[in-house]
Amino acid sequence: MTKKNSNAPTCSVDYAFRRIGGKYKGRILWHLHLSGILRYGELRRTLPDITPKMLTQTLRELEEDNLICRKLYHEVPPRVEYTLSEIGAELIPFINHLREWGEKQIQKIKSNKIYGDKKRIHPDDH
Secondary structure: OOOOOOOOOOOHHHHHHHHHOOOOHHHHHHHHHHHOEEEHHHHHHHOOOOOHHHHHHHHHHHHHOOOEEEEEEOOOOOEEEEEEOHHHHHOHHHHHHHHHHHHHHHHHHHHHHHOOOOOOOOOOOO
């Protein structure tokens, strides 16, 4: 009897979100796009809500998925720089679209609070 691989993506959407899903991956990719090159400490300052352990883990996952490039300089102290890979750069238009969508949703929420409207925003509201 063959066991089904539970880590295998079930479809292309699942595959994509496994690569960029989570709280930090999209943000890291976006900031690398904006800055071009970022060092570890710069990424920490850019994402103040991430722990060092989670940042390291997330960067490793992005590197393993070939979405970012890590360049180590053998100097004292060691310097590491991160950039988007070609594959990672392909995701930027989609991340930008999500960013724009998020900004629109935030504006809807803010305008509802300003006017005291307590109704929920429904997907059909445009």
